Amino acid sequence: MKQAMVASSRSGSYCALLFIDLDNFKTLNDTQGHEIGDLLLKLVAQRLTQCVREGDTVARLGGDEFLVVLAGLGASKEDAAKDIETITDKIPAALNQSYQFGNAPFHCTASIGVTLFKGDLASIDDLMKQADIAMYKAKEAGRNSVRFYDPTLEAAVQERVALEADLRLAIAENQFLVYYQAQVDAGDHCMGAEALIRWQHPQRGMVSPADFIPLAEETGLILPLGHWVLRTVCGQLAAWATRPELAHLAVAVNISAHQFHQADFVDQVLAVLKNTGANPLRLKLELTESLLVANVEDVIFKMRMLKSVGVGFSLDDFGTGYSSLAYLSRLPLDQLKIDRSFVMNIETDDSAVVICAATISLAHNLKLMVVAEGVETEAQRYFLTAVHHCDLIQGYLTSRPLPVAAFEAFVQTL
């Protein structure tokens, strides 16, 4: 605990103390004898050790009480809560698996109390008490559960657990929609759209992707979700191809790093194109700079494969991440997107003006198109398109993201 406290004061990251009490140890001890009881304790210790990372600590306090110290969690309470959620899912799952003693399988659950700490603001004694109190709350809640000393943390973790369960259900029940947000050129012709996912939750109403995409990424649910968006958009492209007034539209699909890094990503896209009959020239994939952190060679390889059939690439949120100009010239991109955070400040902040102008000129020198997103005012549009020749603009000034029928109607009014 002392070591964890020192490390945490230095790094600013949270640590957690878990108090774990087995729920029916006494029954086993009384009915099967102490030798079997000892064996269970050893197996529990093994399973706990397998659940934690290197650098975490598992200890037996006495009797059937174990302590776990988790170090190096997030620096904010919210991030720490996310980190803990994974482990507090894992521990009960590991402990609840049956134990084989002689002929009959034995089942054992645990009640877990959690408290968070940072540095040495609270004494070890106090932390032990907090974790113990939380553990008693878990017992009161009917055993086999996890409780937190801090009620706000508890609420945050429960909210995430509920949202994750909802998200799984939503995928099974297909509660999602794709909205399309127009991208127009200097002459106000709609050249295409960005596809933006929407979750129509039966109780919560429309949930913003900003609230569920991060969770989908952490849980891996982004894979089925991202694939669904791709299929839906390609189906739409194939439908528009038969309508002369809509056949020219190109649609950009956001691809998360996790999705792109799958070994068979290229094959997935090719299969969707083939199955839907969409024209690859009308499909753009929006990638973010975060994708370039790992294995740039592999990224370039995949991009080339897809480009060879006609799929285009756009670099999203340009300038907000670790933009490396060296990569920029090596990647087979077609487009840069100027991030909304720059566009938004064009009228008020000189550096935003410089960044927008420089990005447009950089892109044009690299023979890339430029899309500015989040354009909300005439002044921004004038600066971007009339003064600096930005190719396309996207934003509330032209249109909000719209359901497909409304988007089709909008295109035809231009």
Ligand code: C2E
């Ligand atoms: P993004 O890719 O940067 O998308 C642009 C966001 O800016 C969208 O928010 C859009 O509605 C919003 N926006 C567009 N014009 C304006 C404007 O003029 N003013 C303001 N204030 N906002 C504007 P949205 O739809 O909530 O999406 C948020 C983020 O969720 C997206 O950011 C993207 O990172 C992610 N996302 C959305 N759909 C998908 C998807 O299908 N797959 C993946 N992986 N991520 C998605």
Ligand code: CA
């Ligand atoms: Ca985007």
Ligand code: CA
């Ligand atoms: Ca963006």
